[in-house]
Amino acid sequence: MKSAPAGSRPPPLIIDHPPAKRARVSPLGAARHPRGQLPCVDPLGSASRPAAGVVTPPRGGLAVPAAKTGRWTKREDETLRAVVEADAAGAGARDWGALAARAFGGARSPSQCADRWEKVLKLGLVKGPWTPGEDEVVRRAVAAAAGGAPAGSLNWAAVAALLPGRLTKQVRERWQNHLDPHLVKTPWTAAEDFLLVSLQAVLGNRWNEISRAFTGRSENAIKNRWNSKQRRRFLNDAKPRARRASSPER
Numbered sequence: 001m002k003s004a005p006a007g008s009r010p011p012p013l014i015i016d017h018p019p020a021k022r023a024r025v026s027p028l029g030a031a032r033h034p035r036g037q038l039p040c041v042d043p044l045g046s047a048s049r050p051a052a053g054v055v056t057p058p059r060g061g062l063a064v065p066a067a068k069t070g071r072w073t074k075r076e077d078e079t080l081r082a083v084v085e086a087d088a089a090g091a092g093a094r095d096w097g098a099l100a101a102r103a104f105g106g107a108r109s110p111s112q113c114a115d116r117w118e119k120v121l122k123l124g125l126v127k128g129p130w131t132p133g134e135d136e137v138v139r140r141a142v143a144a145a146a147g148g149a150p151a152g153s154l155n156w157a158a159v160a161a162l163l164p165g166r167l168t169k170q171v172r173e174r175w176q177n178h179l180d181p182h183l184v185k186t187p188w189t190a191a192e193d194f195l196l197v198s199l200q201a202v203l204g205n206r207w208n209e210i211s212r213a214f215t216g217r218s219e220n221a222i223k224n225r226w227n228s229k230q231r232r233r234f235l236n237d238a239k240p241r242a243r244r245a246s247s248p249e250r
Helices: 074-086 096-104 110-121 132-146 156-160 168-179 190-203 207-211 219-227 231-246
Strands: none
Touching: 074 096, 074 110, 096 110, 132 156, 132 168, 156 168, 168 219, 190 207, 190 219, 207 219
């Protein structure tokens, strides 16, 4: 038997059976395998994952679409408004499950529809700037309701009832971010900037927790300070020092 000359390639391997066909993939991501062949097993288990936007039903059931999340579109607002206004039931007897199914067929949950209507689309809501008269109503109501108690324990719904069209959240945030006499509205100091950068490096964007370390600065003011145009300027000076202070000594 003659040996192959040095440097020559080995002869090709001859296969006596046709190669296996590749599995086709359906639009939903489920693999369709030829008959007689087993599906490939994904070590990460992705082959068994449900397609995006589909909730895995119990055995024997049908897949139902998951509720949509994210911002509402103008068309969705118009659809919800038309369905709610056509509903014969009163405001206190609305079946939001039925209304959500009628308007979006499950694409929006009942709680999403109820919140969107009560906080955004409901007639009579006041969303514009606050007037001096409204601010005075809040000040008097807080002074009368507090009775020496901290403002955090107030019944803000009762205060909001004095201002038709204003939501409880609007009234509470108006007091906490603008009307509270204990708020500090002077320019930020270098020490405050350094403290903000140091805490954000540890806590991230948990502004409620960060605000507890400041006296007189509201949560909204702290978040605005971080996101302000001046952020890049004081970050360049304070962030390296904050990292050195938070890193353990070697």
